Amino acid sequence: MADEEDESPETELSYDQKKEIAKWFLLNAPAGEINYVAKDLKAVLSDEEVYNEAAMEAFPVYNKSHMICLEMPNRAGDVIVSSYSEITENEYLDPRTAQVAIVDHVKQICTNVRPADDEELPSSYIEEFRCALDAEIQRYVGESYPKGVSAVNCVKGKDADGPGTDFELVVIIAAMKLSPQNFCNGSWRSVWNIDFQEESQVLDIKGKLQVGAHYFEEGNVELDAKKEFQDSTIFQSADDCAIAIANIIRHHETEYLAALEVAYSKLPDNTFKDLRRKLPVTRTLFPWQNTLQFSLTREVEKELGLGK
Amino acid sequence: MEAALGLLRRMPPKQSETALSALLSLLPQHSSDLLSQVDLPLQVLRDAESRKDFILCEYNRDADSYRSPWSNKYHPPLEDALYPSSELRKLEVEANDIFAIYRDQYYEGGISSVYMWEEDDNEGFVACFLIKKDGSKSGHGRRGCLEEGAWDAIHVIQVGPEEEEMAQYCLTSTIMLSLTTDDEPSGKFGLSGSIRRQMKMELAVAEGHLCNMGRMIEELEGKLRNSLDQVYFGKTREMVCTLRPPAEIVHMRLPDS
Known part of the structure; x- marks a missing residue:
């Protein structure tokens, strides 16, 4: 091996290049597979320092974009790690229980929990809307996602103490199913931004859905589906807003699931055919027996009606 | 490793x-x-002399040049390059012609190339059958379903020396594919992946190597296509339904709601 290394001295990578490559692998890990990727990556790098630095930088980004759900200590509940609940890089607000989880990103655990400070929480006026919506979303997620978690965060105007100010809530729904013994993992992520516009008395609703699945038993196959949505409803009381928003989200997500089913059902006879047919255009297996001699090629062509 | x-x-x-x-x-x-x-997605080069495209792989590469199966010339030209024996080259030419018809029958377009070379350590040879198809709307997609659609098939087949009119065939096939549709109401829907399988057979050479190799490739390629379609894509579909089951299943599980 040593002499082979001598043949390619120019390929020696710098520390930073190695770190960037390591981060790329970690960030591209499919849902729920970052720890497996990390283990293989450590072996490939065989450089603890590079790995540790890459992990410190990549795990927080990965955890937030995959919206991983961590259990808080002392049965304090669960917290979703996301950019919407981020206070500092290691602190995430659980708005439902008004607690702040201290997170170890690389270990993917919650090490500690503290009550949220008043200035980290929305005003009581906002909290009324947030809490009502959270209850409706929890009900919907409980009904529709066997393993789903959700949170409603206020990302804009959280200090408004009464009508007259715009504010924005974000609903996140995350569902993950990990089945490494069956070589299959998947995740569903929804992010719904609800912009409460005081002046026009309209709620502007924008949604982003992302569904991924990875099946890798003797192969490597990935589903990557995403769609964006836009809708609106009128500004009403907190309870009525919550019901209207939850209904809109339920409606779009149900329709989207049905659309994915249609896309799958079109695959065998339609979509896949544009890559390779199940049977030749002649609907019979290819007549290899007629290819015994080169001179017969022309006959094959004639038989198939392909003569020029 | x-x-x-x-x-x-x-x-x-x-x-x-x-x-x-x-x-x-x-x-x-x-x-x-x-x-x-x-295996990586296949690259293509133009053989200007034959006015045909050919596929690049490790099997037709010598230094930084690639041999076209149509003209038997290296691109860019290369001195002292490796060529198959004239007998094997004859079979290679034949295989390229026939495989092009096969490819047209199954793929309705695409590019194919076949390369052959002698094995150093025995009397046998190795053949590599390649297919590349762009099934997207802007490519060779007849039905116009795909925003993006790539299919690469690599079949490498080792043919052992002839013994008592029989020969051993060992075929390794890889399929790499990637397809994306982008329609209302499903949005961007992408499936991609690769699988590789092997198939070994001992066959009578009476009908010729090409016939035997062709049948094996046709069979294994069909199997790979079906397992991608049924098994692999099916598993991802099951996963989606596990994450968020369709409404009727939810109601069955929650009779009180």
């Missing part, structure tokens, strides 16, 4: 080229191992 292959199995199939080049730069000492065990 095992860890490197483990990483490749987990990275998104669409990123396989980036993943491989990253691993090559991290593990230069394993580059030939990696390149021999990992």
Whole structure:
């Protein structure tokens, strides 16, 4: 091996290049597979320092974009790690229980929990809307996602103490199913931004859905589906807003699931055919027996009606 | 090496080229191992003289040049390059003509190339059958369903020396594909992946090597297509339904709601 290394001295990578490559692998890990990727990556790098630095930088980004759900200590509940609940890089607000989880990103655990400070929480006026919506979303997620978690965060105007100010809530729904013994993992992520516009008395609703699945038993196959949505409803009381928003989200997500089913059902006879047919255009297996001699090629062509 | 292959199995199939080049730069000492065990999407070059495209792979490469199966010339030209024996070249020409018809029958378009070379250590030979198809709307997609659609098939078949009118065939086939549809109401829907399988047979040579190789390729290629379609895509579909079951299942599970 040593002499082979001598043949390619120019390929020696710098520390930073190695770190960037390591981060790329970690960030591209499919849902729920970052720890497996990390283990293989450590072996490939065989450089603890590079790995540790890459992990410190990549795990927080990965955890937030995959919206991983961590259990808080002392049965304090669960917290979703996301950019919407981020206070500092290691602190995430659980708005439902008004607690702040201290997170170890690389270990993917919650090490500690503290009550949220008043200035980290929305005003009581906002909290009324947030809490009502959270209850409706929890009900919907409980009904529709066997393993789903959700949170409603206020990302804009959280200090408004009464009508007259715009504010924005974000609903996140995350569902993950990990089945490494069956070589299959998947995740569903929804992010719904609800912009409460005081002046026009309209709620502007924008949604982003992302569904991924990875099946890798003797192969490597990935589903990557995403769609964006836009809708609106009128500004009403907190309870009525919550019901209207939850209904809109339920409606779009149900329709989207049905659309994915249609896309799958079109695959065998339609979509896949544009890559390779199940049977030749002649609907019979290819007549290899007629290819015994080169001179017969022309006959094959004639038989198939392909003569020029 | 095992860890490197483990990483490749987990990275998104669409990123396989980036993943491989990253691993090559991290593990230069394993580059030939990696390149021999990992398949990448196929590249194409134009043979101006024959006015036909041909596919590039390790099997028609010598230094930085690639041999066209149509003109038997290296692109760019290369002195003292390797060529198959004239007898094997005859079979190669024949195989290219026939395989092009096969490809048209199953793929309704696309590009194919067949390369053959002698085995050093026995009387047998190796043949490599390649197909590349762009099934997107802007490519050769007859039905116009696909925003993006790539299919690469690599069939490498080792043919043992003839013994008592029989020969051993060992076929390794890899399919790499990537398809994306982008319609209302499903949005961007992408499936991609790769699988590799092997098939060994001992066959009478009476009908010729080409006939035997062709039948094996046709059978294995069909099996791979079906398992991608039924098993692999089916598993991802099951996963979606596990994450968020369709409404009727939810109601069955929650009779009180």
